[in-house]
Structure formats: structure tokens, C-alpha cells
Amino acid sequence: MAVVLSRRRFLKVGGAAAGTAVGALLGLGVDLHPKQVRAQSLRIQNAQAFPSVCPYCAVGCGTLVHVVNGQIVNIEGNPKSPINMGNLCPKGAATYQLHVNPNRLTKVLHRPPHGTQWELIDLDTAMDRVAELVKKTRDETFVETLPNGKRVMHTTAIFSLGGATIDNEWNHLQQKLMRGLGIVRIENQARI
Ligand code: SF4
Numbered sequence: 001m002a003v004v005l006s007r008r009r010f011l012k013v014g015g016a017a018a019g020t021a022v023g024a025l026l027g028l029g030v031d032l033h034p035k036q037v038r039a040q041s042l043r044i045q046n047a048q049a050f051p052s053v054c055p056y057c058a059v060g061c062g063t064l065v066h067v068v069n070g071q072i073v074n075i076e077g078n079p080k081s082p083i084n085m086g087n088l089c090p091k092g093a094a095t096y097q098l099h100v101n102p103n104r105l106t107k108v109l110h111r112p113p114h115g116t117q118w119e120l121i122d123l124d125t126a127m128d129r130v131a132e133l134v135k136k137t138r139d140e141t142f143v144e145t146l147p148n149g150k151r152v153m154h155t156t157a158i159f160s161l162g163g164a165t166i167d168n169e170w171n172h173l174q175q176k177l178m179r180g181l182g183i184v185r186i187e188n189q190a191r192i
Contacts (some may be wrong), residue, residue, distance in 0.1 A: 054092040060167045154182040162188025
């Protein structure tokens with residue numbers, strides 16, 4: 001004979017059955033909690049934890065980077081950071097995917113002067129080229145004294161534009177480098 005259950009009755013019976021199953025497991029001495037704890041600890045087992053800073057915005061939330069055999073295996077909020085006390089926003093919580101990502105770009109596209117084709121160059125070559133052009137521009141445009149005799153020692157031909165991913169520490173070094181070169185037009189999110 002078919003048994004007709006109302007939706008309310010079905011949920012009640014189902015809930016009771018589930019409760020009974022869990023209760024039976026507990027009655028047999030099966031403790032589910034240790035399995036959960038073990039599964040969480042395995043991910044960073046034997047990992048070294050390095051304190052770091054989230055690269056995404058000038059809030060500068062502290063992170064812990066877990067490394068096994070030179071490979072990043074996990075990044076999470078640093079509970080000892082007075083800024084975020086272990087919390088990360090969704091963007092910061094995804095920092096691991098910034099580092100460990102097969103789609104991450106590791107080459108630079110470069111089109112030389114008067115060239116019509118893009119060339120692939122590595123990051124070191126690109127950095128050397130940027131440094132070379134900054135030095136060249138700075139030397140060609142450096143002004144020691146204005147026509148009125150005022151000593152300025154600066155160049156107005158280079159503008160340093162920072163962004164949301166630059167944290168306080170990087171900004172501090174950026175300021176030192178730029179001002180050391182005589183660059184006075186400097187902007188970044190942290191407003192240093
Ligand atoms: S992006 Fe989020 S987690 Fe990263 S520093 Fe900014 S607020 Fe913190």
C-alpha cells in the first residue's frame with residue numbers, strides 16, 4: 001500500500017532519520033570532529049610560514065605564506081597583524097591564485113622603436129630597458145638651476161604613478177628612489 005506523505009511530514013521524517021543516523025554513529029563512538037581537523041591541518045603540514053603583505057591595496061593586510069620545498073602551498077591572513085588580525089577581503093583571500101596560476105604572464109611584449117612587430121622578452125631584459133631609459137631621460141632633462149638663479153636639482157620629464165597594489169613599504173622605497181633621481185612629480189594611492 002502506497003504511503004502518502006505531505007511535504008511537512010516528509011521533512012519531519014527525513015530530519016528525524018538524519019538525526020537518528022548521526023545519533024547512531026555517535027552512539028557507536030564515531031567522532032566526526034577529529035577527521036575535519038586532520039583534513040585542515042594536512043594542507044600546511046611541514047610547511048614553513050613566512051609573514052608577508054597582501055599585494056592588492058594600500059590597506060596592507062598581513063598574510064602568512066606557507067611554503068613546502070620552495071613552493072607556495074597556501075596563503076592566508078596573519079592573525080598577528082594589527083591591521084587585519086587574520087582577516088582578508090575576497091581579493092586578498094585569492095592571493096594564492098595570483099602566484100600559483102598557469103595563466104600568469106612571465107614574459108613581456110616589446111615593440112622596439114619603429115618596429116612593426118611585437119617581440120617576447122623576459123622580465124630581466126624589460127627591467128634593464130626601463131632602467132636604461134629612466135637614466136637616459138633623467139640625465140638629458142636634469143635641471144640644476146632655474147634662469148632666475150634658484151637651485152632646484154630636478155627633472156620634470158618623468159612622472160611616477162603608483163597604484164592600489166603598492167603598499168606602504170614599497171611606496172617608501174619608491175619615494176626614496178624617485179626623489180634621489182630628482183623626480184618631483186610622484187603620485188600613489190597611499191598619499192605619502
Ligand atoms: S586587497 Fe583586501 S586583503 Fe588585500 S590589503 Fe586590501 S583590504 Fe586587505
